Structures are given as structure tokens and as C-alpha cells.
Amino acid sequence: MPKDGGIGASTLRREDIRFLTGKGRYTADISLRGQAHACFLRSEVAHGRIRSIDTSAAEEMPGVLAVLTGEDFTEVGGNPTGWLVQSRNGATMKEPKRPVLAHGKVRHVGDAYAMVVAETYEQAKDACEAIEADIEELPAIVDMAQAVADSSNRVHDEIEDNVVFDWGWIEENRAAVDAAFETAPHVTTLELVNNRLSPNAMEPRASIGDFDSGTGDYKLYTTSQNPHLTRLLISAFVMGIPENKLTVIAPDVGGGFGSKIYHYGEEAAVLAASKRLNRPVKWVCDRSEAFLSDAHGRDHVTKIQLATDREGNFLALRTETLANMGAYLSNFATCTPTFLHGTLMAGPYRTPLVYVNVKAVLTNTVPVDAYRGAGRPEATYSLERVIDKAADELGIDPWEIRRRNFIDPGAFPYTTPVGLVYDTGNYHATMDKLRELSDVAGFEARAEESRQRGKLRGFGLSTWIEACGIAPSNLVGVLGCRVGLYDAATIRVNATGNISVLVGAHSHGQGHETVFAQLIAEKLGVDANSVEIVHGDTSKIPFGMGTYGSRSLAVCGSAMMKAADKIIDKGKKIAAHMLEAAEGDIEFTDGSFSVAGTDRQKSFAEIAFSAYVPHNYPLETLEPGLEETAFYDPANFTYPAGAYGCEVEVDPETGGVDIVRFTCADDFGNVINPMIVQGQVHGGVAQGIGQALLEGVVYNEDGQLLTGSYMDYAMPRADDVPSFTVDHSCVTPCTHNPLGAKGCGEAGAIGTPPAVVNAVVDALRRAGHDHITHIDMPLTPSRVWTAMQG
Amino acid sequence: MKVTMTVNGRPMSAETEGRTLLSSFLREGLGLTGTHVGCDTTQCGACTVHVDGEPVKSCTVLAQDVAGKSVTTIEGMANKDGSLSVIQQAFQDHHGLQCGFCTPGMVMISAALLNEKPNPTEEEVRHYLKGNICRCTGYHNIVKAVMAAAGADSRKLAAE
Amino acid sequence: MHNFDLVKPSSVAEAVAALGSEGAQALSGGQTLLPSMKQRLAAPERLVSLTDIAEMKGVCRGEEGLVVGAATPHGVVAREAKAHYPALAWLAGEIGDPSVRARGTIGGSLANNDPAACYPAAALASGATIVTDRREIAAGDFFQGLFTTALEEGEIVTSVRFPLPERAAYMKFAQPASRFALVGVFVAQFADGVRVAVTGAGEDGVFRWTEAEGALSADFRPEAVEGLSLSAEGLLGDLHGTPAYRAHLVKVLTKRAVAAA
Numbered sequence A: 001m002p003k004d005g006g007i008g009a010s011t012l013r014r015e016d017i018r019f020l021t022g023k024g025r026y027t028a029d030i031s032l033r034g035q036a037h038a039c040f041l042r043s044e045v046a047h048g049r050i051r052s053i054d055t056s057a058a059e060e061m062p063g064v065l066a067v068l069t070g071e072d073f074t075e076v077g078g079n080p081t082g083w084l085v086q087s088r089n090g091a092t093m094k095e096p097k098r099p100v101l102a103h104g105k106v107r108h109v110g111d112a113y114a115m116v117v118a119e120t121y122e123q124a125k126d127a128c129e130a131i132e133a134d135i136e137e138l139p140a141i142v143d144m145a146q147a148v149a150d151s152s153n154r155v156h157d158e159i160e161d162n163v164v165f166d167w168g169w170i171e172e173n174r175a176a177v178d179a180a181f182e183t184a185p186h187v188t189t190l191e192l193v194n195n196r197l198s199p200n201a202m203e204p205r206a207s208i209g210d211f212d213s214g215t216g217d218y219k220l221y222t223t224s225q226n227p228h229l230t231r232l233l234i235s236a237f238v239m240g241i242p243e244n245k246l247t248v249i250a251p252d253v254g255g256g257f258g259s260k261i262y263h264y265g266e267e268a269a270v271l272a273a274s275k276r277l278n279r280p281v282k283w284v285c286d287r288s289e290a291f292l293s294d295a296h297g298r299d300h301v302t303k304i305q306l307a308t309d310r311e312g313n314f315l316a317l318r319t320e321t322l323a324n325m326g327a328y329l330s331n332f333a334t335c336t337p338t339f340l341h342g343t344l345m346a347g348p349y350r351t352p353l354v355y356v357n358v359k360a361v362l363t364n365t366v367p368v369d370a371y372r373g374a375g376r377p378e379a380t381y382s383l384e385r386v387i388d389k390a391a392d393e394l395g396i397d398p399w400e401i402r403r404r405n406f407i408d409p410g411a412f413p414y415t416t417p418v419g420l421v422y423d424t425g426n427y428h429a430t431m432d433k434l435r436e437l438s439d440v441a442g443f444e445a446r447a448e449e450s451r452q453r454g455k456l457r458g459f460g461l462s463t464w465i466e467a468c469g470i471a472p473s474n475l476v477g478v479l480g481c482r483v484g485l486y487d488a489a490t491i492r493v494n495a496t497g498n499i500s501v502l503v504g505a506h507s508h509g510q511g512h513e514t515v516f517a518q519l520i521a522e523k524l525g526v527d528a529n530s531v532e533i534v535h536g537d538t539s540k541i542p543f544g545m546g547t548y549g550s551r552s553l554a555v556c557g558s559a560m561m562k563a564a565d566k567i568i569d570k571g572k573k574i575a576a577h578m579l580e581a582a583e584g585d586i587e588f589t590d591g592s593f594s595v596a597g598t599d600r601q602k603s604f605a606e607i608a609f610s611a612y613v614p615h616n617y618p619l620e621t622l623e624p625g626l627e628e629t630a631f632y633d634p635a636n637f638t639y640p641a642g643a644y645g646c647e648v649e650v651d652p653e654t655g656g657v658d659i660v661r662f663t664c665a666d667d668f669g670n671v672i673n674p675m676i677v678q679g680q681v682h683g684g685v686a687q688g689i690g691q692a693l694l695e696g697v698v699y700n701e702d703g704q705l706l707t708g709s710y711m712d713y714a715m716p717r718a719d720d721v722p723s724f725t726v727d728h729s730c731v732t733p734c735t736h737n738p739l740g741a742k743g744c745g746e747a748g749a750i751g752t753p754p755a756v757v758n759a760v761v762d763a764l765r766r767a768g769h770d771h772i773t774h775i776d777m778p779l780t781p782s783r784v785w786t787a788m789q790g
Numbered sequence B: 001m002k003v004t005m006t007v008n009g010r011p012m013s014a015e016t017e018g019r020t021l022l023s024s025f026l027r028e029g030l031g032l033t034g035t036h037v038g039c040d041t042t043q044c045g046a047c048t049v050h051v052d053g054e055p056v057k058s059c060t061v062l063a064q065d066v067a068g069k070s071v072t073t074i075e076g077m078a079n080k081d082g083s084l085s086v087i088q089q090a091f092q093d094h095h096g097l098q099c100g101f102c103t104p105g106m107v108m109i110s111a112a113l114l115n116e117k118p119n120p121t122e123e124e125v126r127h128y129l130k131g132n133i134c135r136c137t138g139y140h141n142i143v144k145a146v147m148a149a150a151g152a153d154s155r156k157l158a159a160e
Numbered sequence C: 001m002h003n004f005d006l007v008k009p010s011s012v013a014e015a016v017a018a019l020g021s022e023g024a025q026a027l028s029g030g031q032t033l034l035p036s037m038k039q040r041l042a043a044p045e046r047l048v049s050l051t052d053i054a055e056m057k058g059v060c061r062g063e064e065g066l067v068v069g070a071a072t073p074h075g076v077v078a079r080e081a082k083a084h085y086p087a088l089a090w091l092a093g094e095i096g097d098p099s100v101r102a103r104g105t106i107g108g109s110l111a112n113n114d115p116a117a118c119y120p121a122a123a124l125a126s127g128a129t130i131v132t133d134r135r136e137i138a139a140g141d142f143f144q145g146l147f148t149t150a151l152e153e154g155e156i157v158t159s160v161r162f163p164l165p166e167r168a169a170y171m172k173f174a175q176p177a178s179r180f181a182l183v184g185v186f187v188a189q190f191a192d193g194v195r196v197a198v199t200g201a202g203e204d205g206v207f208r209w210t211e212a213e214g215a216l217s218a219d220f221r222p223e224a225v226e227g228l229s230l231s232a233e234g235l236l237g238d239l240h241g242t243p244a245y246r247a248h249l250v251k252v253l254t255k256r257a258v259a260a261a
């Protein structure tokens, strides 16, 4: 049994109290004295040249304080890309400029080109309607293949073929991979689309800029997953505000899923407007605006080929992908389809030869970036779909073909042909666990019972692996990342013995305030209730890289462990002094410092008090105070993995799909709070089901967004999903971080889509629809029905 | 125009325009920011409050249209002594919330369900909650919390 | 939203008078009108709230059938019509979600005549009469194409009179995002024949599938429509379903409605 409040306990979340009583404090809930309100004017055309913008009428409207356009930001920099990717030919990728407000051209429906600040939001919105913009509409570039083929029409005039890079991974292996395909006994080919998604955190983005003319300090309250990164981008690239003059505060944040990692132009704009007006300026995004301006996710068009022998042993794998970047490069856009995708293409399998080609394409659509899973769901989906197709073609059971190709549990550390070293894992174990939980033996009876009711039952299997705990800075530096991806924590033991832990990670649903306190409580042997986690305010926390990529526990948690070790070391020094013993003789157990082999000891609280009341300290050798900071840079990625099983019922008359059972068997390494881990999996699975069955951003050929609200963009609702069975009892602890933890935040979103699609295809093929080998997501009733018509 | 209504048992007033929505009246007029706004098409339910005991989406009700009525918001859901009510406690006990943004609406709609139907089945819970969107929890633990608040043995839901 | 004045009359006569002014529009539950005003698709200068008009509320069994006050919310119809007209009550209880049903009204739904709305199918299949402040309109004359009805400027629906069928059922196949009807079919059997009304599918809004009516009047079993097929011509197509898919669903749902009636 884990200790109450310690590692392994399903401690209830302390943050829940404020959320359950309406006391959460999200950015939109903050009202600053004298604040003005901003509204952005967004392009209604997908592609156009701005001839002129006349703001004079708007400026005369009631309540209007200022109207800003792209012209007002020509002096400042642009929003940069975090990763520089190299093309196959060695050329560095092309990086178009991304201004705060569109300038010269508008490049997607929703591209903001003016901002009105007024006394009220409605006044600002009224005035936006009075702005007269003369925009010459240009042909919209929507289809990726066309964008590449037609160089006369360009999203950015200076990028002739609309291609940002043409990336080969690993280029040196290409010839060997192609050669293996020449001689392979069997080749399975699949063309598929990984549908574009809108992240839809339930809290829309919001930002408040607050400039203090007395001190020259700026404050930005914003919906961010990583306030320090936002500050760095604004300071170093966009606005040039010195970092020590800018505080970024991300208070309670209502979900992110990637979309709140990035810095957006609106953040810079409210800061600039606040300075100009000498008043706080607040902007709260509408949901309709969110669909037009929050970074989207996924959007790959892929051809994948798997070469096998007749027994289903994988010989080689190759993929060609067009990855949609949208109209500008969002901060992590270039790494998502490359280093978070190509490097995962081996999956949990021994495939000896793998080659991945990705062309990143600009189009007149909302920028695309990392969304829960980021690149890894795309890799997993392609791989797990082509494997099912190969199994079918070769007449091999889907469980068996996977088992045959898994990396052996004894083979770790395992170097993949796509540049990663998996430190540990046991893919047989999670798949066996799944098999046990899925009641495979009872399937036929259930299928028969479905048939009686006129329904077609199918089962879909998928396995997944993720590289998370992002990321080893030296490795990502080699790969083109412009920042390091360590994290940081400061442990401040206060004089009365309670503890403030200041962390670089940010919680927007993950429960850090509870889980991190559990870690510290266990490590320092103190009551979890005496530990407070502080996050989200750059003026308080050390420079950390925030929360995404299932990294908080593995990276920031490890930084906390390092800092706690330093606290213990310092505590030992203090104890040695107080107990008049040698430092080497001091032991630390269960929150007290004792002299080995004696009953002489000091409690943690006594040590803390002494640290701040150092009346007789030997000051040359012992500093007062008990506060330590540590930075942790992981030695490697972590590699959680698992196996998912989905059972569906298809209504053959309507094409409607019901998920009737969903089972997950995951290996997350060591788990700190099982309740929270299960919650993370549930959420990820629902998003995966959303991608597989419901969600899809659709543009028409003019670049108009057809799915611009919840009227047309189908979000998973309570009655779309079943209760899930989730298990994380298979554990191979991470070998290189102090917690043995791997990360669980994205698992569900990665493993789920292929399981669902495999299940639907299975149901249809069992019912005799042999012509169906694939249906593109989302598998809406109309798509499934249409596929059944042949 | 000044509008008065009974909010969480106490008469409260604020200035309004014709277009002032109940959600704005609560959030901006009264500073009760527990009621959230997550969409502009009346679909997400983050803004759910009770008017005369019935659930409504406060983003789609005019403040002036419900002047004089009795409104309950998330801020009025705890017990008199400040402790969490049965439903709120069940949400915490069963991890029925993550980022907390949908949570006020979820608690309000769940309370309405249990008023109407004290012992709902899982299917009935899912059906009743379909106008409230949660992006974080996958609904599993929300459904569990509501069932538990109704006194059901929530272990009967899928195993974990 | 653009700003406007809200007036709250307490009788139909006052409401009609208030609607006489320039730029005035009726506001019932607001579940359609307010979202479209937020999108700035509508900008009335004055809204006349119907929510306080007692004479427009309630469900009551009369000689000529069931009379539903136009300002009666869907949730009330779901509860109170159950004993008299279960298919209508079920339809009302499947509209939107509990919060929408607490506000949205039958009068608003019919007056709006959204091609994907549910009530128009019930009204048309039941041969209902739409009662306004000045006249009575047969359902067959009331619906005049997308978002268009026979209502004149300033005319308000005050109640709806539903003749009670011997058997009836509504089947709704929800559009996955909005949960309105991708296709909805209301089948009602009366002594003098069967009526089948289809919503969600028609380019001109709700319509009757007369071919199925003939077949079902002769033989009220699902098999009776098996041999029929509805032409996809004139049906809606969008990202949620092609005209052909909708045509197919109409038949599937008709059979299911007959089986359930």
C-alpha cells in the first residue's frame, strides 16, 4: 500500500475545491481596473492582397480608443519557428515571416489584420465592422498536392513551390529501404489521410496586456501552457521587451492539448495597445474565432508501404507524407511531422529498414501545429492501419502478426532504424494484458448477439509507443531545435517548515498541484498538505519549458527530485552542525535527520527553522537558508507504450458506429497517482474516438471553413463514448530518470484512432464487405454507409 | 436598466442593456465568474445555471428576460457551512474534473438531472449530459461521479 | 450582439401591438434567435418577449385534439403531452438538451422553420393547425421553404392544435455535431390514412413522402415501404451527408417509425 498522500496513492486533487465552487481564476475572469477591450478584425477571404485599410470611420465610433493594423507592427519582429528542419538535399527549410497582424497579404480566413480597442467589447466589435479594407482576393491554395504542383500561386510570395522542406529520415537509409522493397515477397500499400482537427480546449484563449508607465514593466495574463516560453518569444523575437521587464502569468488554464503552447499575435497586440493607451487591454476569444485562429492539428496525407515475407515478418517500411502547415509556421509546426513523427515510425516493432519522407506544405488555412500526441498519433495510425491490412492480405491474425514483430523484451536498450534508442519496454506484456481484459474468447458470442439485433460487431487492435518526456536538449539541438527542453524546479523550505515548490511546468488539468506535492511529501518525508506548488507566473518560477508532450512528471518531476536531493544534502550539513556530528554520519529517513547508529535526530521542521535562525552557524562553511533550484535535462526520451482494443457495433442500415467496449493496457513506467493517470487516459481516448469517428476540420475549395462551430464540428459528447477499461499494471520503469516515470498524457490520443478504424473495417469485412480495406477518418455514418455501397 | 434577481438566495442587482446576457450579468455585473462561457452557439453548456430550478444555458438568456427570477449558480452549490455538496464531493472523489472549465456547468446540469431523476442509469446520465461538452475527462469519471452522487455503485461501470 | 430594447408584454394583444413598431421581432425561448444575433446575423431594434404571456403556455386536451401553447417550452411538452400524444412528447424530449428544452418553444421552432428542426415534421404529419393572433393556418400551408413560413410581418403563433392519430412515431437520426435532425421522419396513422413527414432532408424544408403514405395507408407495416425509394433529387447535401445518403435514411427511418408506432 502506498503511503497516504505519497507516491502511488490516488490522492484526491486539492485544486478541485476551487474549481468545484466557482473560485477558479481563468484569464477571462480577471478584470483589471480601467481595462479596455479589444476585438480583432479577421479576414473573410482565404487569400488576398491588402490594398488599403481605412480606419478613420472606426476611430470615430463611440467608445473607440485605438485602432491598430499591421502597419503598427512593422518595426517589431515576427513570431518565429522553434525548429529548423533540413531538406533531403541539405538545404535549410524556408521560414516565412509571421507578423503580429497581417501585413501586405491575408493568408487564411481568420487571419487578423486589424485590432480595435474600445471601452467595451461590443463597441470594439461594432467599430471593427466600420473598418473599410480594400482586399484584392487571390485564388485560395487549399489542396496540398495542388499547392506543390502550381508554383504560380503562392501563400508567401518568396516561397515558390509552397514547400517549406522536403525531409528524408534517414536519407542515408533510403537506397537500402528501396532495395528491400524490390525483392520483398509481399508489399502492402495504403493511402490515408490523417484528418485535420481543432483542439478545442473548452476555455477559449484570452489575454490581458498591462503596461505600467511608472516602472516601464509589462504584464501579460494569458492562456498559456508555458509562460516562460511565451515570454522568451515575445522578448527575444517579437517585441524586444527585455525579459526582466515582462511578466507572463498563466493563471488557471482551461485545457490546452497543444493549442496553448504557442505564442499568438493577439498576445503581442494587447501588450502594444496597453502601452499605447496606458491602460490594461483585455481580449477574450469567441469560440467561432477560436476555430479560425487556434492552431489546428494533424492534417497529413500519407502513402505507407510495408514489405514483409510470407510469414508476416516485417522487412522494410516506407512512407511519403504531405504535411499541411497552414498559412504560417506556428512555433512547433515543423518538428511535429518530422522529429515527433518520423522517429516513431518503427513503432514497437523490429522492422530493420525504415524510411520516412515528409514534405511540409503551406496552404491558405489556419496554421497547424502540435495537438495532443503531435506527430506520434499520425505515425501510429499509419503503421497500425497498414499492419492490419498486411495481416489481412497474408491471412495472419492481427494479434499474431504484431507479436511476431515486437521488439523482444530482452533486447533493450534497442536502437531503432529511425534514430531513437528505446531504453526499456515490454510490448508482449501489454498486448497479453489487453487480450486478457478484452475477453477475446467471448467475442463470437457477442458478435452473434449483435447480429440478432441487426448490428455488425467488429474488434480492432492497435499498439502504440511514444517518445515523450520532451526532451534531451543535446539530441533535439542536433535535430534543429532552437531551444533546450529541460525543466526546472525550486524548492523553498520556509522557516516554519512548510514548503513552496516553484515549477516550470504548468498545470491546465493535469493535477500538478496534487501530484507534485505527493512527490515532495514522499521524498522529504513531510505531510503533503504542507507542500504548495507554485506555477504559471514567470516572476515567481524558475525558467522552465512548460507542459506538453507528456513531459511534466518525467522532466519537471525529475528536476524536483534533483532539487529535493540538494535540500537533503543541505539539511544534512545543518543537522551535522546542530548535532555536532560529521556530515557523513547523518542519515535522512522519513523526514528526520539522525546520526547513524544513535537516537540523536532533528526533524525536518527543526532543520528548516534553524536554517533561517542561524544564530551560531559557521558562516564560512554553512550558508543560512534552505532553498534549492535544480534544472533537469533528460538523458533520453521516455518510451511509454501499450495496446488498445476497441469493439464496435455498426448499424448496416445507417452506417452509424457505436463503440461498445474500449480497453487499454498501458505501460507508463512508475505511476505516482493512479487516479490521475486513468483520467488522462480517459480524456485521450475520448479525443482519439473524436478523431476516428467525429471530428474533422473541413475547408471548401475557396478556403472557407465549413466546420466553424459546434454546429458542424462534432465534438465527442457524453453519449458518444462508453465507459472505458484502463489498466497500467504492466510496468517497465524508465531507466534514466529518478522517478522511473514515462508520461501518460497523450497515450489515449495516440493509440485510439487506429483501434477504432481497425474495428470498423473488421466489422464490415466480417459481414462480407470484402472490398472495404480502408475508410478515411472521421468514420461518420455517411462515410461508412457510402463505403458499404461499394 | 437596473435588473434585480435572486441569485443564490440573495437579491442582487446590476445595470444592464437589452442585449446583456444572463452570463454577462452574472460574470461582469455581479462578479460571479464561476459561470463560464465556452462557445457562442449554445452548445457547450459551460454556462449552465438554474433559473427557477431548471437548467438553462445562461449565454442564451437575456438578463432582462429573467428579471425577478431565482437563479442558482455554481457559487451557490456548496452546503451552508461551506463544505462541498454531495454532487461536488462526488466530482472530487471520482476525479470528475481536470482543467475545471466545464465543471461548473457539469455540476449544475448534474444537479438538475438528480432533481428530476434521483436514480438515473448510466445511459440516462450520458443522455442528459449531452449538451455539456468536456474536452478533458472523456466523461468516464463525470458519469461515475453523477452515479455515485445518486447513491449508485459506480464500480458497475467498466472496470479500471 | 447589436443592442436593442426588450419589452415584456403580458398578453397577446399587447405583444401584437409592440410588434407593430419598426424593427421589432418576437423573442420566445431565444434558443435560435439569440445565437444568430450573437453572430450578428440578425439585428432587431426591439425584441418582444413572449415568455410572460400566460395565455400562450400550456398543453391541453381539447375536442379537436391536443392544443399546445406556442410559448410552451419543449421540456413541458415532453412531460405534459406524454399521456395524450406520446410520439409528440418523445420528439419534444429529444430536441437539443435539457437546458435548451427548458427555454426553446414550439412556437419559436415552427416560426423559424429550420430545415433540420423536429417540430415541423410533427406538425405536418399530424395535419396540425397553427393558430395565430389573427387566423388559423393548416400545417400544409404554413411551411413555405427554408426558414420561410406563411406568417405575416408581426403575426405571432399563439398555439398549435394537433389532431390525435391512432398510432404515431418519430425517428430522428442526429447530425453528429449539432444534434439537430440529419433526417427525421414522423409517421402518423389516422382513420383516414397515414401521413409521413420528413425533416432534415429537403432543400425546401419539411415535406411529405406521399408515396410512402399511400403504401402505408394500404398496409401499415415496415415491409410496405421496402420496395419504395425516395429520389435524391431536391434533397440536401452537405458535409454530414449526401442527398443519396439522406434519401436512404428517409426510408430506413420510415420503416423504423412504422415499427415503433
Ligand SMILES: Cc1cc2nc3c(=O)[nH]c(=O)nc-3n(C[C@H](O)[C@H](O)[C@H](O)COP(=O)(O)OP(=O)(O)OC[C@H]3O[C@@H](n4cnc5c(N)ncnc54)[C@H](O)[C@@H]3O)c2cc1C
Pocket (backbone or CB within 6 Å): B041, B042, B043, B131, C025, C026, C027, C028, C029, C030, C031, C032, C033, C034, C050, C070, C071, C094, C095, C096, C097, C100, C103, C104, C105, C106, C107, C108, C109, C111, C112, C114, C116, C117, C118, C119, C151, C155, C156, C157, C158, C178, C179, C180, C181
Ligand atoms: C444546442 C441546441 C440544440 C438544438 N437542437 C434542436 C433539435 O434537435 N431539434 C430542433 O427541432 N431544434 C433544436 N434546437 C432549436 C430549438 O428547438 C429552438 O428552441 C427553436 O428552434 C426555436 O425556439 P425558440 O422558442 O427558442 O425561438 P426563438 O429563438 O425565440 O425564435 C426563433 C424565431 O421565431 C420567431 N418566433 C418565436 N416565437 C414566435 C411566435 N410565437 N410567433 C411568431 N414568431 C415567433 C422569432 O422571432 C425568431 O425569428 C436546438 C437549439 C440549440 C441551441
Ligand code: FES
Pocket (backbone or CB within 6 Å): B036, B037, B038, B039, B040, B041, B042, B043, B044, B045, B046, B047, B048, B057, B058, B059, B060
Ligand atoms: S457558453 Fe453557453 S452553451 Fe457554450
Ligand code: FES
Pocket (backbone or CB within 6 Å): A202, A254, A255, A509, B096, B097, B098, B099, B100, B101, B102, B103, B133, B134, B135, B136, B137
Ligand atoms: S475538465 Fe476540462 S473541459 Fe471538462
